[in-house]
Amino acid sequence: MKKDIKSMTLVELENEMKLIGQPKFRAGQIFDWLQKRMVSSFDEMTNLSKDFRNRLENDYYIADCVIEEKFCSKLDETVKYLFRLNDGECIESVLMKYNHGWSICISSQVGCRMGCKFCASTIGGLKRNLTPSEMLSQIMTAQKDMNIRISNIVMMGIGEPFDNYDNVVRFLELVGCDKGINIGMRHISLSTCGRVDGIRKFMELDNQLTLSISLHAPNDKIRNSMMPINNKWNVSELISACRDYFKRTGRRISFEYAMIKGVNDSKECADELIKLLSGMICHVNLIPVNEVKENDYERSERVHEFCDYLNRHGMNATVRRTLGADISASCGQLRQKHGKIDTKL
Ligand code: SAH
Numbered sequence: 177m178k179k180d181i182k183s184m185t186l187v188e189l190e191n192e193m194k195l196i197g198q199p200k201f202r203a204g205q206i207f208d209w210l211q212k213r214m215v216s217s218f219d220e221m222t223n224l225s226k227d228f229r230n231r232l233e234n235d236y237y238i239a240d241c242v243i244e245e246k247f248c249s250k251l252d253e254t255v256k257y258l259f260r261l262n263d264g265e266c267i268e269s270v271l272m273k274y275n276h277g278w279s280i281c282i283s284s285q286v287g288c289r290m291g292c293k294f295c296a297s298t299i300g301g302l303k304r305n306l307t308p309s310e311m312l313s314q315i316m317t318a319q320k321d322m323n324i325r326i327s328n329i330v331m332m333g334i335g336e337p338f339d340n341y342d343n344v345v346r347f348l349e350l351v352g353c354d355k356g357i358n359i360g361m362r363h364i365s366l367s368t369c370g371r372v373d374g375i376r377k378f379m380e381l382d383n384q385l386t387l388s389i390s391l392h393a394p395n396d397k398i399r400n401s402m403m404p405i406n407n408k409w410n411v412s413e414l415i416s417a418c419r420d421y422f423k424r425t426g427r428r429i430s431f432e433y434a435m436i437k438g439v440n441d442s443k444e445c446a447d448e449l450i451k452l453l454s455g456m457i458c459h460v461n462l463i464p465v466n467e468v469k470e471n472d473y474e475r476s477e478r479v480h481e482f483c484d485y486l487n488r489h490g491m492n493a494t495v496r497r498t499l500g501a502d503i504s505a506s507c508g509q510l511r512q513k514h515g516k517i518d519t520k521l
Contacts, residue, residue: 297335346408
């Protein structure tokens with residue numbers, strides 16, 4: 177079995193070099209080729225001897241993702257990618273242009289097993305976790321393709337990041353490394369459907385990224401009907417973990433709330449939400465739900481009204497801007513349509 181060299185931290189690479197009898201500085205050279213210059217073959221590492229490159233080729237592999245399909249929005253500069261991984265599985269990433277620069281929404285798993293009723297990513301279940309190197313590769317391939325520098329990352333693509341906890345934490349370490357892509361944690365958001373175990377474990381790391389919670393409902397009755405995870409950790413356990421998270425990290429949490437007609441868009445829901453989040457320093461992001469053909473959830477027309485109501489009651493709420501509307505830029509549906517691609521690997 178070849179080892180995944182792009183998922184190794186610099187310290188791990190140094191140990192690896194020691195094991196195979198190479199000087200320590202080789203680790204720095206390889207790390208630089210992989211993480212900064214973003215090469216996808218050992219042959220490109222021209223400051224290493226041919227013999228050594230062959231040896232690396234025999235024992236290690238460089239994870240990559242290649243562009244299978246690419247869609248460019250005509251309405252804004254949003255670009256949606258369907259990426260193919262080394263084993264033929266496909267994932268989606270979306271590149272978005274904001275005033276402050278380019279932001280990429282990346283996937284953390286192939287598929288998802290969380291089962292949220294409104295979400296296309298979970299249809300067909302979880303195929304496998306992504307490795308740290310495959311999360312990095314999404315950023316690298318997009319950056320090279322567009323010849324830009326990406327400054328922000330949102331982990332809001334396919335998958336539940338806290339269902340792939342160790343690989344996600346390692347990815348964060350690699351992407352934040354000043355000898356690599358070097359994106360600071362304050363430029364990263366991570367979204368969870370409410371894996372309270374993950375939230376509690378993650379707060380111990382005192383990481384400065386922005387945590388987003390896919391709340392979508394103000395009480396257990398509605399949340400149970402939409403999100404199976406709520407049967408394991410209910411709304412009160414989730415909010416209590418969020419309050420502790422803020423206490424521990426000092427970082428304001430962002431709550432995602434997809435507005436669905438007749439399900440979670442009433443005045444009563446708004447009142448319950450205000451009560452639920454009272455006294456918490458947080459932000460509520462209202463999202464007009466994307467209609468998915470596999471379910472009957474419809475978009476609420478009350479999004480702005482709901483938002484104004486929350487604001488009038490002292491809550492910090494905004495309606496999420498829709499980008500890439502013409503290329504269905506929200507994740508999940510493209511992969512679903514496409515299936516696995518046969519490769520020779
Ligand atoms: N599993 C994580 C990360 C995915 S983020 C999580 O659940 O947070 C993707 C975001 O889009 C989540 O907030 C998810 O709830 C939301 N989402 C999924 N399907 C949607 C849809 N049809 N319309 C609007 N938002 C949706």
